Amino acid sequence: MNKVTKNGVTYMTFSLFETAGIKHGFSTRLGGVSTGVYESLNLGFNRGDSDENVRENFKRIATALDMNYNRMCFSKQTHTTNVIVIDEGKAGNGIIRPNEFNDIDGLVTNVKDLPLVTSFADCVPLFFYDPEKCVVALSHSGWRGTCGKIGKVTIEKMKEVFGTKPEDVLCGIAPSICKDCYEVSDDVAEAFRESFGEADSSKILRPSTMHPEDKNKYMLNLWEACKIALLEAGVKEENIEITDYCTRCNPTLFYSHRIMGAKRGSLAAFISL
Numbered sequence: 001m002n003k004v005t006k007n008g009v010t011y012m013t014f015s016l017f018e019t020a021g022i023k024h025g026f027s028t029r030l031g032g033v034s035t036g037v038y039e040s041l042n043l044g045f046n047r048g049d050s051d052e053n054v055r056e057n058f059k060r061i062a063t064a065l066d067m068n069y070n071r072m073c074f075s076k077q078t079h080t081t082n083v084i085v086i087d088e089g090k091a092g093n094g095i096i097r098p099n100e101f102n103d104i105d106g107l108v109t110n111v112k113d114l115p116l117v118t119s120f121a122d123c124v125p126l127f128f129y130d131p132e133k134c135v136v137a138l139s140h141s142g143w144r145g146t147c148g149k150i151g152k153v154t155i156e157k158m159k160e161v162f163g164t165k166p167e168d169v170l171c172g173i174a175p176s177i178c179k180d181c182y183e184v185s186d187d188v189a190e191a192f193r194e195s196f197g198e199a200d201s202s203k204i205l206r207p208s209t210m211h212p213e214d215k216n217k218y219m220l221n222l223w224e225a226c227k228i229a230l231l232e233a234g235v236k237e238e239n240i241e242i243t244d245y246c247t248r249c250n251p252t253l254f255y256s257h258r259i260m261g262a263k264r265g266s267l268a269a270f271i272s273l
Ligand SMILES: [Zn+2]
Pocket: 177, 178, 179, 180, 181, 246, 247, 248, 249
């Protein structure tokens, strides 16, 4: 991934998506107006920061990304695998007007100049672009979403509604918690074994390095799990770009739920045709 600073706002981009000429970005903490635990580019409403600050931060990153602030459409994430298609009528949802969504973890659109937005702090942001059918999507892949293969669900939605061929799709796995930072308990490991099968599970789960004495703890590799789900959906390996930035390893650049708990700002993913 590339780290870009424009108009004082720092964000991350994928080389694959830059080459394809699609507007997109993943925010960092840098370049906003929020203070204290929210310092400074907090893009999460209802976290204790003022709505005024959050809106100003959205305006700043919209300008840096050359996207239309007034038409940004925000998801309402609750760790589901629900993916919906966004039409013209949803422009502005959750940012300039109240969020009318419930339980939505993936957004897909073919409408131009309608930026999609999803929010994060350790969970995996997934980016999608189909240059043939001109469709973009974002999804939020925490452990539950990853276990439910929301990346694959998103591709299937693009296929069903817009006739997308998975082999045409470019995918990006953005900054989130890395395999050396994400420890889970046995119930989570078991859910992955059930969903991914033994062979793939052995690629994404290993004994805990944080608590090696505890046999009920595992390290989970969410990036690899997301990649496996995308490959299963028919995406080509060379069309998947995986970040090299972990949110927990880089707390001065990103907000991390595992480090900061609930007292923190939120990061956001953006994509627009
Ligand atoms: Zn890490």
